[in-house]
């Protein structure tokens with residue numbers, strides 16, 4: 001059975017971009033593949049963070065993955081730092097990765113701009129640790145949003161370089177993208193992101209979600225209700241694509257282009273369809289918060305299973321490198 005690996009950072013509130021761009025795909029893949037999903041705390045510490053909340057955030061993130069439909073019985077869910085072999089492999093990968101490749105990474109350049117006072121080695125090395133996350137399990141598929149494509153490309157490069165120097169040990173992993181690999185924020189300008197105040201939280205209160213949707217930017221050329229709109233230029237339509245049926249999409253497309261429906265009606269329909277999917281997730285989250293031991297047990301089991309695989313890969317790696325047993 002082919003193996004799937006993906007990760008999510010415990011850096012803030014999980015939003016609908018994370019959900020439709022990645023997590024929802026993970027839930028589908030879980031049924032057919034040997035899946036491993038990690039809450040990547042070692043990645044999260046590459047930027048400034050609050051020490052006292054990191055652990056809570058990790059549990060909260062694992063809880064949301066389970067509330068979204070992942071089952072610790074059907075896949076492995078674990079906290080990255082509970083399998084320290086990831087960082088050991090990352091060191092070895094450091095020794096085959098050209099510095100220039102890392103300096104060119106879009107995410108590194110963006111984060112270096114955002115965190116001028118803390119451009120640390122970990123921030124630059126982030127994609128190498130990500131390659132180690134994937135390759136330590138020899139995963140062939142990596143379901144992610146569009147912003148991670150460059151990092152997966154680097155993972156392939158790392159696998160190629162390692163294999164060429166030390167013998168073929170690793171596959172070249174392929175990215176899998178969802179139907180909504182890039183959702184913009186409610187500002188309609190930049191990518192929906194935890195670090196920007198432009199997201200709709202997966203577990204946010206219904207009234208707040210509606211307020212955010214109601215005021216969200218649509219096609220900026222449609223100023224009056226009587227103006228004809230263009231769904232191709234509208235982020236609300238992009239989100240519709242992730243939550244609404246083909247029939248609804250056709251109806252909205254037609255109505256928008258002919259000014260038959262207004263933006264508020266379109267948003268109301270979206271809100272309705274979103275809630276059909278988010279309501280049960282919110283209910284499961286309430287249940288899990290009260291039964292948090294289930295989450296703790298799940299990630300404990302996940303770490304034990306993953307550590308066994310990771311240890312075996314590291315034995316092969318050490319032998320390939322000529323390190324003393």
Ligand code: AMP
Pocket residue numbers: 007008009017018019020021022023143144145146147148180181182183184191192193194
């Ligand atoms: P992160 O929160 O950066 O750890 O991202 C977790 C997953 O969500 C990754 O696979 C990202 O590519 C994906 N993701 C994050 N933001 C978005 C977005 N705005 N649209 C689609 N996917 C996203």
Ligand code: TRP
Pocket residue numbers: 005006007008009040043129130131133134142144148151
């Ligand atoms: N960098 C990813 C993100 O920000 C998270 C991540 C870490 C990841 N390791 C991974 C994703 C391995 C896929 C595979 O979203």
